Amino acid sequence: MRERFLIGFDPFVLPFMIGMAFVLTYCIVGLIRVILQLSKADRRKLAASLFKPANAWRNLRDMFCDCLLHVKLWKRNPRLGYMHSAIAFGWFMIIVLGHIETFIFVPKKAGLFYYPIFFRYFMQMDNYSLRGSFFFFAMDFFLLIIMSGILLAMYKRIRSRFFGMRRTTRLSLTDRIGLYSLWAIFPLRWIAEGFTAGIAGGSFMTIPINMLLKNIMSNPENITVAWWLYSIALGTFMIALPFSRYMHIPAEILLIPMKNAGLKVYHPRKGFALAQIYTCPSCGVCIDACPMSASRQNLKDTTVYLVRQIKRNNARRMNAMTDKCLMCGKCQEVCQIALQSYDIRMRIRERATYNLELDHGYLDSYNPTLAKSKVLYYAGCMSSLTPVTGRSVRKLLDVARIDWTQMDPEGGVCCGRPLILAGRRKEAARMIEKNTSIIESSGASILLVSCAICYRVFKEEYELKGIRVMHYTEYFNELMEEGRLKLNRGALRYAYHDPCDLGRGCGIYEEPREALSRVGIIAPAEKERAMSVCCGGSVGSLTLSQEDRIPITQASVQNMLYSKPDRIVTACPLCHKTYARYSPVPVVDFAEALCDGLDRKG
Amino acid sequence: MAKDNVVVIGGGPCGIEVSRNLRDMGYTPILLEQQSELGGHLRRWDRLFPEGVEARKVLKELTGDLKGVKWFTDVNIESIQKSRKGYTVNVDTGMSFETKALVLTTGFKLFPAENKQEYGYNIYERVITNADLEQFFKTRKDSRIQNPKTIGFVHCVGSRDEKACNRQCSKVCCATAVKQASEIKELFPDATVYCFYMDLRLFGRSYEDMYLNAQRKYGVRFIRGRVSEVSEDIDGKLYVKAEDTLLGKPMKIKMDLLVLMTGILPGDSTQPFSEMLKIPTGEDGFFTPKDTILEPCVAKESGLFIAGACTGPKTIPETISEARATAIQVHKYLS
Known part of the structure; x- marks a missing residue:
């Protein structure tokens, strides 16, 4: 190969160069901003993790698997995975191969950004061009791969169901500019390289097009036009990039080390959160996952659109969307970049100001005297709305001859979770403090909780020295494993619903199923475990109307009826109450279902 | 002159009265009732407000x-076909009836009190419903009612309650509650009776x-609050x-008996008939x-x-x- 031009420059590279310079400056400034926004401790944590060999390896692996190969998407839907990795990995390979070519054939031009990109224009074949034939083939091969990805991307716009998505994101204007310029880049490159294939050489993609359109392509004046168009497409894409969803391409490279360093979201649009927000590719997987998608009018309040509003710093919409959310955490579970939407929303809620001062004066005078026992049972306020829960728990405890006391037989102090969810940590702290002192002075070694909502706050926010916090699903399963609680198995088919706070919130999936399988048959729901669908009754939402909750509950009940169960079982009194109104089959509490096994003769 | 058949579905007070009036006008009413006796909810009631007629x-x-009146009990409707002439009603006993006019008097059902679990119906021994209390007035037998000293009536159980999926007012339960509160006070003169109402x-x-x-x-104490x-x-x-x-104050009262005034919902057959005969229903589920x-x-639909x-x-x-008005409407339609 040898150079065609002495100076190795042509004005058509300018659009590309301008775009490149712009995007690089933007990213570097953004990077510095994000790093500066981090707290000193976080910055140190990040720096330390970068140089830890195990972590460095993890970072590299994640970047390769997530950014280029999109492994998570492959697992979700192979077509979707192929589409993304074809474009990402193919493009990456073309850039890398371009640089290698430049490095091998014209090492002195290796420093120019545009040279590897427009290599075919500036170079021509010579007698030794056989040395380049590997590259000709490889470049055309990856171009073909990318083009197949682009074709699928176009089809996805028409029929997203083919890729396993019911709904896709409504694109913003800049997203559209980015999208169309991205689609244009590769066909234009194909044509441009086709023009020069007669001079610079080519392979199975570029040579045929050159031969087919010989009349147009052999006119040297047309050559520059084609390369101009290719360069303009690249430049447009790069200028649109920071303002579009394609910002995820550079941002993810920053996000991966931050995530692997274990940073926490401390502000909804600064530091770690900002990196996450820019990494959101607006793929819209969260739209289908969101329980609110059961009714159309709430689609616009799903996470992908929240991220867009956070980017735009639209405080009014941000707050409204955040307050509406059920905080079920499902979007986070399906998210390709594991965007910590729960934490981001919590930080938004915590920053809201309230005019109403809460009066918790009664806390000082509330000092219950509790009998000393091994197990302290906290039924929680919801359990008094579903009395069957408390009654069944007490029955099981007595049958297993456990030494227990109830902490709140006539109503106690709230666990604090509703206040925390409303962003009022300061007020919640008072409840937490009061409950902590009651629990610690009770002398119990196990705190038993029959509500998933209470359980999560006891796990996450309380520091109870020497006391094991157990959800009743864990506890009764353990009692059964130890043989202290003997139940008889029947033929009833139970569909177990994973409450959001227990499943996604605390990772408890197996214990309730194990326990239930000892009293009956488990009838799986259509979506369960981490994919479980919120019942719609969540205290997480501050503004969702009853009318909007009804379709959510109906959809969630349908999901539970997938294997035609005899009973729906929940391990959360709120889910129980919510389901009971809409379910055609009886809804029972977990403890109530276990009591079925007590009454039965073995 | 032999006049036409008219099929009436639902043998409660309304269905009976429609049939009787149609008969008086010379038609042959065919009255179909799902249960084994005619009379509907009226059979479960002891006395009626306001005068306490039995x-x-x-x-x-x-x-x-x-x-x-040709009346049939224990009959379930299998299907109804609409034709140019009118309706063909097929029932599960194998019979089918041709009719030019079809009258639906399918009635209501009471809100299942179990669905408001926080009130403890079927969980706590001494929580009963208005229907249970009427049964007690009739039979004077209910193990849950043992000379109660403090009795509470909860109005609007499953009515005017969006969380119970029922926004509408059931209209007759306030009067029933006042009637029942007075009646129970008559039976247990020493008892203190409370009524918890919204309006x-x-x-x-x-x-x-x-x-x-x-x-x-009777000294019934009316407390405004849920x-x-x-x-x-x-x-x-x-x-x-x-x-x-x-008073703006929370209260906690110890009671021996709690009566839940369950509200009125559309009967279970309302939805199937609405689909079968294309009768629109309101948000509350009743026929429009x-x-x-x-x-x-x-x-x-004509003839319905x-x-x-x-x-x-x-x-x-x-x-x-x-019911009487309907009989006249049917007559006008048929002649």
């Missing part, structure tokens, strides 16, 4: 004279007297938590007539009539008047 007497009056929606002639009597003569939850102690006594919204003001008993509690909660006298 339900038994009213029922006897209605069912006493059914000569000329008292009693109207109509002599209802006000009934209300004033409940306060003056009951939030009920719990039970080891002895089976109930603790009722409510808010007195006039062609014109709510001028044609309250006529459905949109709807009357009684299937178009919304009604008192017995309202139902009877509507």
Whole structure:
């Protein structure tokens, strides 16, 4: 190969160069901003993790698997995975191969950004061009791969169901500019390289097009036009990039080390959160996952659109969307970049100001005297709305001859979770403090909780020295494993619903199923475990109307009826109450279902 | 002159009265009832407000004279076909009836009190419903009612309650509660009786007297506020938590008996008939007539009539008047 031009420059590279310079400056400034926004401790944590060999390896692996190969998407839907990795990995390979070519054939031009990109224009074949034939083939091969990805991307716009998505994101204007310029880049490159294939050489993609359109392509004046168009497409894409969803391409490279360093979201649009927000590719997987998608009018309040509003710093919409959310955490579970939407929303809620001062004066005078026992049972306020829960728990405890006391037989102090969810940590702290002192002075070694909502706050926010916090699903399963609680198995088919706070919130999936399988048959729901669908009754939402909750509950009940169960079982009194109104089959509490096994003769 | 058949579905007070009137006009009514006796909910009731007329007497009056009415009990409707001539009604016993005019008087059902679990129906021993109490008035037998000293009536259980999926007012339960509170006080003169209400929606002639009597003569205590939850102690006594919204104070009362005034929902057959015969229903699930003001008993489809509690909660006298009006509408349609 040898150079065609002495100076190795042509004005058509300018659009590309301008775009490149712009995007690089933007990213570097953004990077510095994000790093500066981090707290000193976080910055140190990040720096330390970068140089830890195990972590460095993890970072590299994640970047390769997530950014280029999109492994998570492959697992979700192979077509979707192929589409993304074809474009990402193919493009990456073309850039890398371009640089290698430049490095091998014209090492002195290796420093120019545009040279590897427009290599075919500036170079021509010579007698030794056989040395380049590997590259000709490889470049055309990856171009073909990318083009197949682009074709699928176009089809996805028409029929997203083919890729396993019911709904896709409504694109913003800049997203559209980015999208169309991205689609244009590769066909234009194909044509441009086709023009020069007669001079610079080519392979199975570029040579045929050159031969087919010989009349147009052999006119040297047309050559520059084609390369101009290719360069303009690249430049447009790069200028649109920071303002579009394609910002995820550079941002993810920053996000991966931050995530692997274990940073926490401390502000909804600064530091770690900002990196996450820019990494959101607006793929819209969260739209289908969101329980609110059961009714159309709430689609616009799903996470992908929240991220867009956070980017735009639209405080009014941000707050409204955040307050509406059920905080079920499902979007986070399906998210390709594991965007910590729960934490981001919590930080938004915590920053809201309230005019109403809460009066918790009664806390000082509330000092219950509790009998000393091994197990302290906290039924929680919801359990008094579903009395069957408390009654069944007490029955099981007595049958297993456990030494227990109830902490709140006539109503106690709230666990604090509703206040925390409303962003009022300061007020919640008072409840937490009061409950902590009651629990610690009770002398119990196990705190038993029959509500998933209470359980999560006891796990996450309380520091109870020497006391094991157990959800009743864990506890009764353990009692059964130890043989202290003997139940008889029947033929009833139970569909177990994973409450959001227990499943996604605390990772408890197996214990309730194990326990239930000892009293009956488990009838799986259509979506369960981490994919479980919120019942719609969540205290997480501050503004969702009853009318909007009804379709959510109906959809969630349908999901539970997938294997035609005899009973729906929940391990959360709120889910129980919510389901009971809409379910055609009886809804029972977990403890109530276990009591079925007590009454039965073995 | 042999006049046409008219099929009437639902053998409660409304269906019976429609049939009787059609018969008087010379038609042959065919009355179909799902249960094994005619009379509907009236059979479960002891006395009727406002004067306390015995339900038994009213029922006897209605069912006493059914000569000329062809009535069938224990009948389920399998399907109804609409043709140019009218309707063909096929029932599960294998019979089918041709009719030019079809009258639906499918009635209502009471809100299942279990669905408000916080009130503890079927969980706590001493929580009963208004229907249970009427049964007790009739039979004087109920193991849950043991000389109670403190009795509570909870109004609007499953009515005017969006969380129970029921926004509408059931209209007749306030009057029923006042009637039942007075009656139970008559039975247990030493008891203290409370009524927990949101608004008292009693109207109509002599209802006000009934209300004033409940306060003056029987000393029923009316508390404006909803009951939030009920719990039970080891002895089976109930603790009722409510808010007195006039005093702005929460209250907790120990009780021996709690009566839930369950509201009125569309009957279970309303939805299937609505699909089968294309009768629109409102958000509350009751049938919507062609014109709510001028044609309250006529459905949109020709030859189809709807009357009684299937178009919304009604008192017995309202139902009877509507039944007679419907008979005239049917007659006008057929002649």
